[in-house]
Amino acid sequence: MHTSVIVVAILVLTALGYRLGRRRSVALVGGPRGTRNLHSLPSYYGFLTALWCALPALGVLGAWHLLDERVIVGAVLAELPPDMQHLPADQQGLLLNDVRNVVSGSLPAAEARPEVQSAAREWRRLQSLSNAAGASLALCLGLAGGALAWRRISPELRARNGVERVVEIALALCSMIAILTTIGIILSVLYEALNFFRVVPLTDFIFGTTWSPQMAMRADQVGSSGAFGAVPLFTGTLLISLIAMAIAVPIGLFSAICLAEYADRRLRAVIKPLLEVLAGIPTVVYGFFAALTVGPLLRSAGQFAGLEVASESALSAGFVMGIMIIPFVSSLADDMITAVPQSLRDGAYALGATRSETIRRVVLPAALPGIVGGVLLAVSRAIGETMIVVMAAGLAAKLTFNPLEAVTTVTVQIVTLLIGDNEFNSPKTLSAFALGLVLFVATLLLNIIALKIVRKYREQYE
Amino acid sequence: MSTEIAPTDPNVRIRVPRARVAAAADDSQPGSKIETKTVGQVTVADAVMTARRVNVHYGEKHAVKDVSLDIGRNAVIALIGPSGCGKSTFLRCLNRMNDTIDSARVDGSITLDGVDIYEKRQDVVQLRARVGMVFQKPNPFPKSIYENIAYGPRIHGLAANRAELDEVVQTSLAKAGLWEEVKDRLDHPGTGLSGGQQQRLCIARAIAVDPEVILMDEPCSALDPIATARIEDLIDELRQNYAIVIVTHNMQQAARVSQRTAYFHLGELVEVGATNQIFTNPRHRLTEDYITGRFG
Numbered sequence: 001m002h003t004s005v006i007v008v009a010i011l012v013l014t015a016l017g018y019r020l021g022r023r024r025s026v027a028l029v030g031g032p033r034g035t036r037n038l039h040s041l042p043s044y045y046g047f048l049t050a051l052w053c054a055l056p057a058l059g060v061l062g063a064w065h066l067l068d069e070r071v072i073v074g075a076v077l078a079e080l081p082p083d084m085q086h087l088p089a090d091q092q093g094l095l096l097n098d099v100r101n102v103v104s105g106s107l108p109a110a111e112a113r114p115e116v117q118s119a120a121r122e123w124r125r126l127q128s129l130s131n132a133a134g135a136s137l138a139l140c141l142g143l144a145g146g147a148l149a150w151r152r153i154s155p156e157l158r159a160r161n162g163v164e165r166v167v168e169i170a171l172a173l174c175s176m177i178a179i180l181t182t183i184g185i186i187l188s189v190l191y192e193a194l195n196f197f198r199v200v201p202l203t204d205f206i207f208g209t210t211w212s213p214q215m216a217m218r219a220d221q222v223g224s225s226g227a228f229g230a231v232p233l234f235t236g237t238l239l240i241s242l243i244a245m246a247i248a249v250p251i252g253l254f255s256a257i258c259l260a261e262y263a264d265r266r267l268r269a270v271i272k273p274l275l276e277v278l279a280g281i282p283t284v285v286y287g288f289f290a291a292l293t294v295g296p297l298l299r300s301a302g303q304f305a306g307l308e309v310a311s312e313s314a315l316s317a318g319f320v321m322g323i324m325i326i327p328f329v330s331s332l333a334d335d336m337i338t339a340v341p342q343s344l345r346d347g348a349y350a351l352g353a354t355r356s357e358t359i360r361r362v363v364l365p366a367a368l369p370g371i372v373g374g375v376l377l378a379v380s381r382a383i384g385e386t387m388i389v390v391m392a393a394g395l396a397a398k399l400t401f402n403p404l405e406a407v408t409t410v411t412v413q414i415v416t417l418l419i420g421d422n423e424f425n426s427p428k429t430l431s432a433f434a435l436g437l438v439l440f441v442a443t444l445l446l447n448i449i450a451l452k453i454v455r456k457y458r459e460q461y462e
Numbered sequence: 463m464s465t466e467i468a469p470t471d472p473n474v475r476i477r478v479p480r481a482r483v484a485a486a487a488d489d490s491q492p493g494s495k496i497e498t499k500t501v502g503q504v505t506v507a508d509a510v511m512t513a514r515r516v517n518v519h520y521g522e523k524h525a526v527k528d529v530s531l532d533i534g535r536n537a538v539i540a541l542i543g544p545s546g547c548g549k550s551t552f553l554r555c556l557n558r559m560n561d562t563i564d565s566a567r568v569d570g571s572i573t574l575d576g577v578d579i580y581e582k583r584q585d586v587v588q589l590r591a592r593v594g595m596v597f598q599k600p601n602p603f604p605k606s607i608y609e610n611i612a613y614g615p616r617i618h619g620l621a622a623n624r625a626e627l628d629e630v631v632q633t634s635l636a637k638a639g640l641w642e643e644v645k646d647r648l649d650h651p652g653t654g655l656s657g658g659q660q661q662r663l664c665i666a667r668a669i670a671v672d673p674e675v676i677l678m679d680e681p682c683s684a685l686d687p688i689a690t691a692r693i694e695d696l697i698d699e700l701r702q703n704y705a706i707v708i709v710t711h712n713m714q715q716a717a718r719v720s721q722r723t724a725y726f727h728l729g730e731l732v733e734v735g736a737t738n739q740i741f742t743n744p745r746h747r748l749t750e751d752y753i754t755g756r757f758g
């Protein structure tokens with residue numbers, strides 16, 4: 001029997017369990033009028049019965065499928081001729097692979113060796129046996145669990161508490177998934193980064209000023225120094241982020257002020273969604289825009305002014321990134337400005353302050369912590385941004401603060417380090433993880449600080 | 463910040479320049495005929511502000527109906543009446559705070575020292591410097607105590623230098639009866655004061671721009687009886703220099719602090735008169751019902 005059939009069967013059983021459990025609870029107290037004598041609403045008794053049907057059965061089914069392959073492999077190996085039982089591990093793996101392919105049908109049985117053919121037959125036999133056993137066990141458990149729960153139903157049974165407990169656990173599991181994923185990411189990046197730092201000292205990485213990750217494959221190869229000084233990447237990231245913030249902060253802030261203080265409701269209803277559309281544009285599209293429109297434009301403008309502008313420059317990438325980030329700044333700043341109580345504005349107006357005086361002297365100072373939080377969030381977004389920079393800022397790891405030159409960033413280097421065929425444990429590849437770790441720590445810190453500030457501010461008026 | 467400021471010189475007063483125009487209409491004289499349904503004398507001899515046939519609409523809602531009333535110099539007038547009868551709305555007309563509400567429309571004429579404040583040329587900034595306001599809930603700015611007071615004088619350029627500003631801050635706090643309590647912590651945030659202190663801070667803030675009229679909308683409703691008593695004493699002292707309009711739900715408070723009382727009902731000004739007459743011998747039945755507790 002196919003697994004999906006079993007799952008459907010269990011679900012049908014579950015639905016049945018719900019109906020029966022519910023009906024029994026109502027019957028126990030003598031019909032719908034007596035339900036006030038029940039501890040919980042009848043549907044909770046139904047849910048409890050259903051859960052007892054579904055959870056053990058599905059759990060066992062899942063566990064069975066996770067584990068049965070090992071048992072089958074062991075049994076198949078034991079059936080092989082004695083000379084094939086004691087092969088080295090890698091040859092054994094190849095043999096098993098052949099068997100597996102024959103079983104799945106991707107290798108025609110006729111082409112395989114006779115031992116493999118017989119092993120495959122054995123495998124199929126065991127597999128169907130195991131499937132049948134697993135299915136029956138699951139169904140039996142479902143029935144038994146449901147029946148047990150159904151029998152236990154009594155007016156005093158605290159069905160609601162039981163169901164709520166299960167729901168609570170389910171919710172906790174879901175939130176755990178997010179947390180565990182984060183921890184998993186940190187650990188894997190940390191592990192690889194530590195491998196890297198075993199080859200390249202931490203101080204070289206953090207303070208070195210040359211980034212040239214090509215390693216010599218052979219001893220006589222030239223031009224591949226393998227220098228891992230990340231300072232040019234840090235400065236490149238910093239430069240581009242600074243340019244982006246120089247664009248995004250004033251424009252975002254001013255548009256937030258305009259939206260929150262000056263725009264009437266109709267204008268606001270149009271402008272706010274439009275601004276937020278900016279955040280929804282895929283970054284690749286921004287990258288095109290930066291590389292194909294802004295870059296050449298800046299270059300010809302530079303020529304006109306007698307400046308040497310590289311066609312891939314920090315300025316064009318930073319400029320476009322700044323445009324992209326505007327909505328982050330503006331929508332958070334807008335929230336913060338509207339959160340300033342009207343009574344403060346009234347207080348200022350009543351003293352004869354004009355609108356702009358009120359905004360400058362009362363509203364903005366009151367909203368400032370929140371705005372700073374929003375800006376920090378935007379910064380961490382800028383630091384992590386990759387696509388625009390790959391397309392518009394170039395790959396040259398140059399240690400410069402000249403915005404007209406090509407620079408590269410941490411994220412871009414991670415991408416280029418991992419693209420193409422690489423030896424996985426060469427320092428070149430591992431350095432990507434070290435860079436990733438730096439990036440992760442930096443943005444994490446920024447985010448924590450930003451959220452702290454924003455939260456502190458939110459509490460202030462409540 | 464220096465807290466050792468020279469003792470206040472009562473002669474130093476900073477005045478907002480103002481145009482004094484002789485009261486033109488003779489209807490501001492007592493005894494003259496004013497078309498009004500209000501019982502009692504709506505005019506006074508020495509009026510600093512006059513309101514004539516003021517109507518306020520919030521969109522469709524007619525919140526203040528045909529109200530005519532004079533605000534006398536160096537006197538306290540109390541506005542009383544059941545909730546939603548338009549007291550706050552009328553009060554907010556007097557310094558054009560209704561301008562900040564989009565749906566509000568004000569008709570009729572209101573003058574300050576004989577000049578129509580709703581005229582096109584009238585600058586609301588100057589108007590609000592001359593007609594200050596204190597709100598129901600204390601609303602100090604999230605700045606230091608000093609900055610809270612200095613804010614108004616700064617935006618109106620009332621102090622030429624830091625010493626003058628210090629002087630204004632001290633005098634205002636002293637008049638509001640707060641100086642002794644806060645003189646050692648002028649740089650602490652104003653929001654850190656107690657509710658009653660915050661309200662006195664707001665009064666000091668209003669006084670600091672040296673207005674002629676102070677509007678107070680239920681200034682004590684968020685305060686305990688002791689803080690309330692302090693503010694009532696303060697209002698009585700402030701009467702020496704300012705005209706005060708106070709909205710209150712507290713009959714005893716109206717009786718204690720005001721010289722005149724105006725009773726509003728469903729947007730109309732039903733009766734106005736000397737406070738002791740209103741509370742001992744009301745002439746309109748609605749007024750009587752209200753102050754004897756049969757209404758509202």
Ligand SMILES: Nc1ncnc2c1ncn2[C@@H]1O[C@H](COP(=O)(O)OP(=O)(O)OP(=O)(O)O)[C@@H](O)[C@H]1O
Nearest residue numbers: 520523525544545546547548549550551552563565
């Ligand atoms: N911003 C506004 N928009 C629309 N209607 C308003 C607005 N403010 C007040 N109103 C309405 O105008 C009427 C008068 O309100 P107002 O606030 O002046 O009453 P009030 O006498 O001050 O009441 P309270 O004693 O409860 O403060 C009320 O019916 C109220 O619903």
Ligand SMILES: [Mg+2]
Nearest residue numbers: 549550551679
């Ligand atoms: Mg009111």
